[in-house]
Amino acid sequence: xxxxxxxxxxxxxxxxxxxxxxxxxxxxxxxxxxxxxxxxxxxxxxxxxxxxxxxxxxxxxxxxxxxxxxxxxxxxxxxxxxxxxxxxxxxxxxxxxxxxxxxxxxxxxxxxxxxxxxxxxxxxxxxxxxxxxxxxxxxxxxxxxxxxxxxxxxxxxxxxxxxxxxxxxxxxxxxxxxxxxxxxxxxxxxxxxxxxxxxxxxxxxxxxxxxxxxxxxxxxxxxxxxxxxxxxxxxxxxxxxxxxxxxxxxxxxxxxxxxxxxxxxxxxxxxxxxxxxxxxxxxxxxxxxxxxxxxxxxxxxxxxxxxxxxxx
Numbered sequence: 001x002x003x004x005x006x007x008x009x010x011x012x013x014x015x016x017x018x019x020x021x022x023x024x025x026x027x028x029x030x031x032x033x034x035x036x037x038x039x040x041x042x043x044x045x046x047x048x049x050x051x052x053x054x055x056x057x058x059x060x061x062x063x064x065x066x067x068x069x070x071x072x073x074x075x076x077x078x079x080x081x082x083x084x085x086x087x088x089x090x091x092x093x094x095x096x097x098x099x100x101x102x103x104x105x106x107x108x109x110x111x112x113x114x115x116x117x118x119x120x121x122x123x124x125x126x127x128x129x130x131x132x133x134x135x136x137x138x139x140x141x142x143x144x145x146x147x148x149x150x151x152x153x154x155x156x157x158x159x160x161x162x163x164x165x166x167x168x169x170x171x172x173x174x175x176x177x178x179x180x181x182x183x184x185x186x187x188x189x190x191x192x193x194x195x196x197x198x199x200x201x202x203x204x205x206x207x208x209x210x211x212x213x214x215x216x217x218x219x220x221x222x223x224x225x226x227x228x229x230x231x232x233x234x235x236x237x238x239x240x241x242x243x244x245x246x247x248x249x250x251x252x253x254x255x256x257x258x259x260x261x262x263x264x265x266x267x268x269x270x271x272x273x274x275x276x277x278x279x280x281x282x283x284x285x286x287x288x289x290x291x292x293x294x295x296x297x298x299x300x301x302x303x304x305x306x307x308x309x310x311x312x
Contacts (some may be wrong), residue, residue, distance in 0.1 A: 074231075114153060
């Protein structure tokens with residue numbers, strides 16, 4: 001069967017036809033033909049193998065096609081092997097080779113030194129921690145967490161909030177959910193439900209700011225549906241697959257198309273699993289002070305409730 005792949009294999013027929021239909025090509029590979037060709041120009045050299053007297057080598061573009069289909073659907077290697085008339089081991093090798101090549105050749109360009117981004121691109125990625133490790137633990141041990149703690153990134157200096165009066169300069173911060181620790185550079189919501197309304201207001205505003213993050217993960221998992229499946233490969237290969245999906249996410253993200261991917265995720269009713277391992281609730285005194293000052297600021301600009309409001 002595999003020897004007749006040029007006659008019946010998906011790559012030589014279906015894939016060739018898809019290039020004539022932009023929408024179907026996008027639906028099948030999760031990118032258009034031009035984007036696929038550009039990625040191939042970046043990584044094709046690492047996907048080339050020598051043809052021998054005993055075996056015809058698999059073209060780099062076919063390896064890329066198989067990988068994109070795997071990432072886009074989460075289909076098993078066996079299923080893809082039948083469609084493309086390749087050996088199961090060849091499909092597995094192609095996926096691992098391609099994901100490693102994407103990581104090696106595209107990581108630097110798609111993940112430059114972190115600044116800011118509100119267009120659903122990731123600025124930092126860490127893959128490979130154990131599932132039992134809390135989000136707070138993962139963050140603290142990551143290169144980003146260590147750099148923020150050591151003030152080793154080019155974070156702007158503290159600056160007064162507009163109209164904040166006597167509060168003085170405030171630090172620039174990241175926003176996180178309740179799984180993350182409270183830091184001067186990392187704000188999280190107040191814990192619990194029975195809290196004063198002015199604290200509810202702060203948590204609401206923080207959650208609104210975090211929607212960009214949630215949507216980014218929605219777009220990532222909507223495009224690369226392998227993230228909704230059990231990835232049955234060795235851990236080191238799973239790391240490479242997830243990293244490649246994040247890199248391709250940044251490469252392909254276009255502000256004009258983001259809403260389409262968000263809506264697709266919502267229509268399917270699919271979201272990534274919620275956090276299970278919560279981080280510690282502690283924080284330094286300075287971090288608590290920053291959060292309280294932000295609460296005061298939100299209350300002053302909203303003018304909704306007073307500090308003396310009763311518990312709800």
